[in-house]
Amino acid sequence: MSLFICKWKKEFGREVKENIRRDICNGFAELTGVEARYFAVCFEDFDEGDFSNQGIGVFVLLYQTEGRSDEFKDRAVTIITEAFCKYTGWGPERVSIMIQDIQKGSVAVNGRIVNRTGPAAEVVKAACDGAE
Secondary structure (H helix, E strand, C coil), X not given: CEEEEEEEECCCCXXXXXXXXXXXXXXXXXXXXXXXXXXXXXXEEECCCCCCCCCCCEEEEEEEEXXXXXXXXXXXXXXXXXXXXXXXXXXXXXXXXXXXXXXXXXXXXXCEECCCCCHHHHHHHHHHHHCC
16 A cells, blocks of 8 residues: 655645556556555645745655665656646656655554565565566
8 A cells, every 4th residue: 555645735626636546556556566546645735835945736645565666666757747747737856856755564454464475565565576
């Protein structure tokens, strides 16, 4: 499971957010072989004056299990950037992304660690190994 926290000024409505969310989740499903429902995209809207005015449109924090290859991360950045540019009309220079690698064994759902072993963890690991 990966978590995307998208921080931006209040500028776009629900439809734009849903389209971006769908493209990111579907892109990561294709990239990893894990169902889109295992990816969470959250938006934090900031009022005018509460967000950097340095030409950044969105700042995306991507939290994912450690061990992804550079090629995997490059593709991840492309998926995120293209989704935002497609639905906002921005150029890629307005999309900033920070990838935070999470230690294996550090994510839980339904009272169980999910990024240690199991089908989803194995699919993600195989996808990462295959991308190298």
